[in-house]
Every structure is written in C-alpha cells, then in structure tokens.
Amino acid sequence: MPPLTAAMMQSIRKLAAEKKPAFGEGESHIPVEHYFSHEQWNAEIAALFRKLPLIVAHSSELLPGQVMAHDGYGLPLLLSRDKDDTLRCFLNVCRHRGMRLVDAAAPLSKASVVCPYHGWTYKLDGELRHMPHAEAFSPCPTGERNLTALPCAERFGLIWVVPDPQGMIDLDAYLDAYLGALNTEMPWYEIDQLVTFRTIEAEYPANWKLIVDAFLESYHIRVLHRDTISPFFSDGITASERIGPHIYSLVARREALETFAEPESHETLRELVTPSQVIFPNTITIFHPDYLSLVSLYPVGSERLRWVHRMLIPRDKATPDWAPHWEKTFNLIEQGVFQKEDIHAAVEIQKGLRSGANRTLTIGRLEEGLTWFYEQVCLHTQGLAK
Known part of the structure; x- marks a missing residue:
C-alpha cells in the first residue's frame, strides 16, 4: 500500500474505533x-482551463x-495515436x-x-502530407503548415493535455511536480x-464547481443518498489529504467498522473504503468496489456545465457475459x-443562488474539502498559485 494511503487508513481505523467523525478545523464561507459570476467564470477559463494539465480521455x-x-x-x-503508439494532440x-x-x-x-473542404491531408503526427494543386501556394518553411500541436502526455492510463498552443512545455516533467x-499513490490503483x-x-x-463540491464531503450521504448508497457507508468516518491543488479522500464503508485487517491490494482496500481523488481542477475519480467512475466537469457557462461520466472496468471482465452486470451497475x-x-x-x-437568501454558503467542519478547493480556485484565478 502506498505511504499516504496507509497513513489515511490509520486515521480511518482510529476514527472507526472511537466512533467519531472526521471534523475539520473550523467553519468557513464561500460567496x-x-x-x-461571469467575471469569475472568465477568470477560471483563463487560469484553469487554458494553462493547467487537463484530463481529456482514458x-x-x-x-x-x-x-x-x-x-x-x-x-x-484532435487526439491521435499513430501506429507506433505515439500519442499527440493538435x-x-x-x-x-x-x-x-x-x-x-x-x-x-x-x-x-x-480536410473535408479542400483536401489538405495530414499524417497522424500532424505533418502536412498533401496539398491539391500545391503549385497554387507560395513556398513556406518546412513544418509551417503542419497541424498546431499542444502539450500532451499519458500517465496512470489517463490522457492529459494543456490546451494552450503557446505553452509548449515538457508535460511529462511538469506532471512530476504538479501531481x-x-x-x-495513483499507480497502485492500476487505472491503466x-x-x-x-x-x-x-x-x-448549474455551475461546474457545485458538482465538485458534492464529491468533497460525505456529510450529505446520510440524507441525500438515504435510499441508495447511504446504507453502505459509515457516517462521517473519512480521511482527506491535500496534495498540492488536488484532494485525496477515503470514505469508510460499513465494513471498515468490522475489521482492522490490513488491505493487501487496492481491491481489498475498496471493500473497506471508497477512495476518490479530485484531480484539480475538474476531474474526479471514484473507486467503487469493482469499477471506477471517472467524472469530468466542463464549464459551458457560468451557470451551465457539461457532465461526462466514464465507467472503467477490469479488462478481464470486459466480455459479453459480464455486459448485463455492468449495464445494470452503470444505470444504478x-x-x-x-x-x-x-x-x-x-x-x-443553482436556482436559489441569485435569490438573495444567502450572501455566502456556510461550510461546516465536516465539509473542509470545499474550503480547500475554493482556496485553490482563488489562488489560481488571482495568479497566486505556486
């Protein structure tokens, strides 16, 4: 078990033994x-969704x-993978x-x-291969008419892109520090x-951050999910850690109150807790007992989001006889x-935010992850993030 996960499991065991929720440091407020705010949304697009490494696919x-x-x-x-398995983004x-x-x-x-307009043809590495009637165009330096490349990398079985054509960074090296x-911790879960x-x-x-907020606290499970998943979880028994701008959480299942055995693999860990990561800014992993929900949230507007939920399953269970099980599970x-x-x-x-009923949203000691996330959004949009 990776070191941070092991330390978080120790916290879970302590809370479970004491039957005490994981309280944070104090109450806070979010305007x-x-x-x-449209100004806030514009700032997020510029600082978060143009400059940071973002997950685009599995x-x-x-x-x-x-x-x-x-x-x-x-x-x-445009994502491409050539015959040599080299991944690129343009x-x-x-x-x-x-x-x-x-x-x-x-x-x-x-x-x-x-190109469906005039037939300009590009190789999968972005190189311009053919121009009909090329003699109609002036000569240009080699590569000038190739597709515009963006920084792109693969890590943990996820495809990352920085959507900034001016930001030609070494994304692999950048991810070493950023993550x-x-x-x-992540390789242990074998997402790849x-x-x-x-x-x-x-x-x-709805604003995209409202969905992120929901996955940063378990305080709501007992009420909002009372008829669905609440019976499977322990009330308030959680462990969360900040990793740079990212947040890693374990939420204890009922089984965690009944055993103190050391999990030998991520599969046995997931019988005791539900691990999740909010990979800043907009991707959430939820490791259910036998599959992974990979959720991405896209800010269409200041009050509109696009939700993308991928269900990822073990390769050896991606067979026709397993399909009915996965269909039922996904729908649930x-x-x-x-x-x-x-x-x-x-x-x-979202419907009530402009009503004037509240000037701020109140964040209690069981919802500290929301405060952490809010702080990171503010630091990045104000240009103060390290």
Whole structure:
C-alpha cells in the first residue's frame, strides 16, 4: 500500500474505533457569486482551463491508428495515436482556411486526416502530407503548415493535455511536480489496466464547481443518498489529504467498522473504503468496489456545465457475459445516484443562488474539502498559485 494511503487508513481505523467523525478545523464561507459570476467564470477559463494539465480521455479510448475530436474545454482538440503508439494532440483546425478536420468524438481509424473542404491531408503526427494543386501556394518553411500541436502526455492510463498552443512545455516533467504524491499513490490503483465500458455526456443548468463540491464531503450521504448508497457507508468516518491543488479522500464503508485487517491490494482496500481523488481542477475519480467512475466537469457557462461520466472496468471482465452486470451497475450509479441525487441537488442549489437568501454558503467542519478547493480556485484565478 502506498505511504499516504496507509497513513489515511490509520486515521480511518482510529476514527472507526472511537466512533467519531472526521471534523475539520473550523467553519468557513464561500460567496454565492463564486457560482454564477461571469467575471469569475472568465477568470477560471483563463487560469484553469487554458494553462493547467487537463484530463481529456482514458488511454483505452484511443488505439494505435486512431483519431478523435474533443471539444470539452472550449477549444477544438484532435487526439491521435499513430501506429507506433505515439500519442499527440493538435488543434482540430486545418492550416489552410481553418476548417474543422474531424467531427467525431468517438475514435476513428485513419491512416491520415483529410480536410473535408479542400483536401489538405495530414499524417497522424500532424505533418502536412498533401496539398491539391500545391503549385497554387507560395513556398513556406518546412513544418509551417503542419497541424498546431499542444502539450500532451499519458500517465496512470489517463490522457492529459494543456490546451494552450503557446505553452509548449515538457508535460511529462511538469506532471512530476504538479501531481506530487499522486505519482506514488495513483499507480497502485492500476487505472491503466482498465477499459472504458460506457460513457455518458449531458449538460445541466448549474455551475461546474457545485458538482465538485458534492464529491468533497460525505456529510450529505446520510440524507441525500438515504435510499441508495447511504446504507453502505459509515457516517462521517473519512480521511482527506491535500496534495498540492488536488484532494485525496477515503470514505469508510460499513465494513471498515468490522475489521482492522490490513488491505493487501487496492481491491481489498475498496471493500473497506471508497477512495476518490479530485484531480484539480475538474476531474474526479471514484473507486467503487469493482469499477471506477471517472467524472469530468466542463464549464459551458457560468451557470451551465457539461457532465461526462466514464465507467472503467477490469479488462478481464470486459466480455459479453459480464455486459448485463455492468449495464445494470452503470444505470444504478449514473441514473439512481448521480443524476437523481447529486446533479439534481446542484441544479436546485443553482436556482436559489441569485435569490438573495444567502450572501455566502456556510461550510461546516465536516465539509473542509470545499474550503480547500475554493482556496485553490482563488489562488489560481488571482495568479497566486505556486
């Protein structure tokens, strides 16, 4: 077991033995404008969704020789993986007259990418391979008309991109520092050994941060989820740690009150607790006992979000005989819990934020993760993050 996870499990055992919730340091307050101000939204787009490494897909979604479009971050992105398994990301824009090159968000097998307007053709590494009637154009330096590349990397079975064509950083080296202790903790969960079973996308009239907030505290489980998942969890028995701007949490299941055995693997750990990570700013992992929910939240507007939920399952159970089990499980968590409870609550909160009933939202000692997240958003949007 990785060191931070082991230390957090010690905290869980102590709280379980004492039957005492994990109280934070004190009450705090978040201004309601944080969730609807257009100025705040613009600041978040500039500081969080153009400058930081962002997760765009799971590695299993893009096979060698495939391309796919991604528009979640407000820029037209094109992911490609060539026959040698090299992953790249470009702006999904032809260098001739700006035509969109690939429409499909689903992966497409292609030997090259052809512009549907005039037929300019690009290799999967972004190099311009063919221009019809090339003699009609002036000569230019080699590579000047290649696709515009963006920083791109794979880590933990996840595909990361910095959607800034001017930010040609060494993303692998940057992730070493940006992810900190997650580089030690995350590989243990073997996300790279999973495959995507189902993905659902939908838009909702709520600020994206309200959904993040819901996954940063377990205080609501007993009431909001009383008819679904509440019976499986211990009330208030949690452990959370800040890792740079990211937050790593363990929420104790009922079984954690009944055994003090040391988990030998992440599978046995997940029988006792539900691990989750909020990977700043907008991706959430929820490790259920036998599968992973990978949730990404995209800020469509100051009061509108796009929800993307991927269900990732073990490769050896991605067979037709397992499909009915996974379909039932996905529908239970997506429709029964996430849509009807967590997302519904966020939409209802959004409706009242402009009412004047509250100038701030009150954050109690069982909801400290919200304060941590709010502080990081503020530090980044104000240019103060290290």
